[in-house]
Each structure stands twice: as C-alpha cells, then as structure tokens.
Amino acid sequence: MEQKPYQIGLIGCGTVGTGVLELLHRRRDVFCGLLGRSIEVAKVVVRDIEKSRHAAYGFAEPDTFTDNVDEVTEDPEIELVVEVAGGVDLPRQWMMSSLSNGKDVVTANKAALAFHGDEIFQAANDNDRCVYYEASVAAAIPIIEILQNGLAANQVTHLSGILNGTCNYVLTRMEEAGLGYDEAVEEAQQKGFAEADPTLDVNGQDAAHKLALLARIITRSHVPLEQVFTEGIEQVTAEDISFSSSLGYRIKLLSIGSRNEDGSWELRVHPALVHKDEVLARVQREVNAVQVKGDAVGSMLVYGNGAGSLPTASSVVADIVRAAKGDKPIMNSANGQAPRIVSIGEVAVRNYIRVTVLDLPGVLGRVTSFLGMKGISIQSMQQPEAKHGQPVPVVFVTHKVKDSVVSSALAELRERTDLLNGPTTRIRIED
Numbered sequence: 001m002e003q004k005p006y007q008i009g010l011i012g013c014g015t016v017g018t019g020v021l022e023l024l025h026r027r028r029d030v031f032c033g034l035l036g037r038s039i040e041v042a043k044v045v046v047r048d049i050e051k052s053r054h055a056a057y058g059f060a061e062p063d064t065f066t067d068n069v070d071e072v073t074e075d076p077e078i079e080l081v082v083e084v085a086g087g088v089d090l091p092r093q094w095m096m097s098s099l100s101n102g103k104d105v106v107t108a109n110k111a112a113l114a115f116h117g118d119e120i121f122q123a124a125n126d127n128d129r130c131v132y133y134e135a136s137v138a139a140a141i142p143i144i145e146i147l148q149n150g151l152a153a154n155q156v157t158h159l160s161g162i163l164n165g166t167c168n169y170v171l172t173r174m175e176e177a178g179l180g181y182d183e184a185v186e187e188a189q190q191k192g193f194a195e196a197d198p199t200l201d202v203n204g205q206d207a208a209h210k211l212a213l214l215a216r217i218i219t220r221s222h223v224p225l226e227q228v229f230t231e232g233i234e235q236v237t238a239e240d241i242s243f244s245s246s247l248g249y250r251i252k253l254l255s256i257g258s259r260n261e262d263g264s265w266e267l268r269v270h271p272a273l274v275h276k277d278e279v280l281a282r283v284q285r286e287v288n289a290v291q292v293k294g295d296a297v298g299s300m301l302v303y304g305n306g307a308g309s310l311p312t313a314s315s316v317v318a319d320i321v322r323a324a325k326g327d328k329p330i331m332n333s334a335n336g337q338a339p340r341i342v343s344i345g346e347v348a349v350r351n352y353i354r355v356t357v358l359d360l361p362g363v364l365g366r367v368t369s370f371l372g373m374k375g376i377s378i379q380s381m382q383q384p385e386a387k388h389g390q391p392v393p394v395v396f397v398t399h400k401v402k403d404s405v406v407s408s409a410l411a412e413l414r415e416r417t418d419l420l421n422g423p424t425t426r427i428r429i430e431d
C-alpha cells in the first residue's frame with residue numbers, strides 16, 4: 001500500500017518560501033525515493049491573500065494559499081510547519097503552538113530564535129519534537145549541520161565568521177572602489193544586497209543573532225543575546241580602510257566565539273582588522289564564510305551564499321527532508337551547563353587606533369606617553385606628512401592589551417582637546 005504523503009504547512013511565500021516550493025517540486029521524485037513517501041505542501045500561509053503569486057503557483061495549487069495561520073498550526077494532518085515569514089513575536093507564537101500540537105518546526109528566522117530560542121527549544125524538548133534552523137545562519141552554508149553532527153567528536157575551540165553579506169559587501173566596496181560608507185551602503189541597496197532599512201545589518205545585530213545561535217551549539221547551552229558583545233560597521237571610514245590596507249589588513253565584520261583554557265567563552269561581533277594573508281580576509285563582497293577550529297580536526301573553512309532565494313531554500317529543504325526522516329542532531333544544544341561568558345572588557349586584543357592631532361611640536365609625543373601611562377604599549381605608528389599646524393591623522397597599532405584598558409584610555413583621550421583635533425577610532429585586530 002502506498003504511504004500517506006508527509007504533509008507540511010508553509011508560513012511565508014516570499015523570497016525564501018517561493019524557493020522552497022520550487023526546490024520541493026524540482027526534487028520531488030528524489031525525495032519520494034529517499035523517504036518512501038512524497039512531501040506535500042498542504043497549506044501556504046501569506047499575509048495578503050489577494051496578491052498574485054505567479055512564481056509560486058507553478059509549484060503549489062492556488063487553493064492551498066490562506067491567510068489563516070491556524071489552518072497550519074492546528075491541522076492534525078500537518079506533521080511539519082516551515083516558518084519562512086520573518087518577524088519575531090508572531091513566529092514565536094506560531095512555532096510554540098506548532099510544537100505543542102505535536103509538529104516539528106523548520107525555520108530560517110534567526111531573530112525569533114535569538115530572542116525566544118530558549119523557550120522554543122524547551123517547548124520542542126517538552127513535546128519530543130525538533131526545531132531545525134539550518135537556513136537561519138549563513139543561509140546556504142550547512143554550518144549548523146557541521147557543528148551539530150559533523151564535528152561531534154571535537155571540542156570546538158574557536159569559530160570566526162563573516163555572517164552578514166551586507167556588511168561584507170559594503171566593506172569590500174569601500175576598499176576596492178574607494179567608496180565612502182554611505183555610498184557603499186547605497187550601492188549594496190541598489191544591487192539587492194542590503195534592505196531598504198539596513199540598520200539591523202550594519203549595526204551588527206543580525207550577525208549577533210546568528211552568533212548566538214552558533215554559540216548555543218558550541219557551548220551546548222542557551223546563550224542570551226545580551227551576552228554577545230556587538231558593535232557594527234557604521235563608524236568605519238574610508239580613511240580606516242585605506243590605513244588598514246597599507247598596514248596589510250582588511251576590515252571585516254567578524255562574529256567570534258572563542259573558548260579559553262579555563263572553559264569560559266568570548267562571544268563578540270565587531271569590525272576587525274584581519275591580515276590579508278588570512279583566508280577570511282579573502283572572503284569578499286556578499287559572500288559568507290565560517291572558520292571553525294576543533295581539537296581533533298584543526299582548522300576548517302566553509303564558504304558560500306549567505307542569502308538569496310534558492311541558496312536559502314536549499315538549507316530549508318534539507319531540513320524538511322531531515323525532519324521527514326526523523327533525524328535528530330547529535331549535539332543537542334539544550335543539555336550543557338552554561339559556561340562563563342567573558343565580558344568584552346576582559347578580552348585582550350591588539351588594536352588599531354586612529355587619532356587626529358594638530359601637527360605641532362611635541363603633540364604626538366604627548367599622545368604616545370598618555371597611552372603608555374595608561375598601560376597601552378605601541379607596536380607601530382603611521383603618520384602621513386601634514387602641513388605645519390594642520391590636523392593630521394595618526395594610526396597606532398598596539399600590542400595585546402585588555403579591552404577595558406583601551407576603552408577607558410580612549411574615553412579620557414577624547415576629552416583632551418589640547419592633544420586631539422577630531423574623532424578617535426578604535427578597531428580591534430584579530431590575530
């Protein structure tokens with residue numbers, strides 16, 4: 001007797017949802033062969049039922065569309081709910097009711113999981129269900145699968161990722177075309193690599209949501225978003241890009257999870273100078289990449305599309321097939337004891353510091369001794385030629401020093417109008 005189809009409900013039929021319908025259609029015979037039953041999209045929930053959806057109608061019957069989400073979350077025939085609508089609070093409700101109604105959940109929604117993950121994963125546990133979320137971090141790159149299953153034999157010691165394509169595109173174009181920050185953001189918007197409102201991307205929040213999700217797996221515990229230090233790229237100027245380049249570095253927005261010897265973790269998202277010889281420095285434009293170090297495997301890099309309809313749908317559909325097979329991850333993120341998360345102030349890094357001083361005798365020496373007195377030792381210094389008496393930028397590269405030492409020294413230095421004549425920038429260097 002032929003097996004009953006695996007019935008799924010799709011919430012959202014925009015960029016990602018349409019791609020999901022297309023890939024399920026394209027691979028339907030393969031999946032049917034693998035699972036011994038077909039995957040059937042029983043319902044597709046959208047906000048505006050009147051909107052015409054020609055791209056999707058080829059893959060789902062128009063009468064499967066509804067604007068009533070209960071038709072998916074409450075339908076006993078539907079075994080899996082796929083949430084690709086976006087938002088934070090409504091998806092939380094949809095996922096919670098789907099799980100309590102005995103359904104598995106697939107989502108691409110990093111924001112909802114970063115804010116409500118603890119509750120949602122707990123509900124999955126309580127109901128013996130699973131939440132699959134491969135597409136929520138780095139879209140096409142199967143980094144969740146790698147961390148949950150592939151690297152199960154490892155203690156992950158370090159993870160460093162370029163997880164936001166908008167920021168990487170902006171920083172790349174500032175370097176290769178000499179664009180200013182605003183111009184580069186505008187170009188990213190025109191090319192479809194940035195939202196009309198790019199705030200959550202450029203302020204580092206989107207990357208922080210993703211790091212919190214990866215940290216959940218590698219620390220095997222719930223990581224509250226507030227514990228991820230987050231700084232965006234808004235303050236990075238064309239001047240910083242150019243100075244960094246002449247020093248042999250590129251500026252990248254990095255998401256870093258690093259395990260210290262005592263078992264504590266650093267979790268931070270911020271712009272960082274990465275030496276041009278490093279692989280992450282070579283990840284350019286809108287591409288995403290994650291470098292992972294494990295105590296058995298050493299270092300590895302995964303690289304690919306961090307957004308887009310089919311690349312994102314590729315991961316969503318892989319999750320749908322996993323759910324249909326009943327595969328559960330080896331590394332269950334909810335069963336570990338929370339490690340200590342080190343505050344940013346305790347982290348020791350090298351720094352790039354750019355100040356603007358008046359080109360007058362003795363000023364530079366006074367700035368250097370000020371930094372020295374605060375416990376910041378200078379590794380190198382760069383100063384272009386300037387006209388006597390005119391403001392001139394000076395870049396210091398520091399030796400490794402505790403972050404809080406630099407923060408408080410710079411806060412004090414910014415008040416010293418007798419030494420400085422313009423803004424001060426600090427960018428951490430990732431060695």
Ligand SMILES: NC(=O)c1ccc[n+]([C@@H]2O[C@H](COP(=O)([O-])OP(=O)(O)OC[C@H]3O[C@@H](n4cnc5c(N)ncnc54)[C@H](OP(=O)(O)O)[C@@H]3O)[C@@H](O)[C@H]2O)c1
Nearest residue numbers: 012013014015016046047048084085086108109307308312
């Ligand atoms: N786009 C990407 O490259 C990408 C990559 C990785 C992850 N994601 C994540 O995937 C999710 C979807 O992104 P997207 O780019 O596909 O968004 P999108 O193009 O804006 O599509 C959203 C879809 O959800 C529907 N929807 C929104 N709010 C709804 C509500 N309250 N009730 C019912 N339906 C609702 C919309 O209905 P209407 O069509 O009627 O407006 C639309 O079909 C987001 O969480 C996003 O962060 C996206």
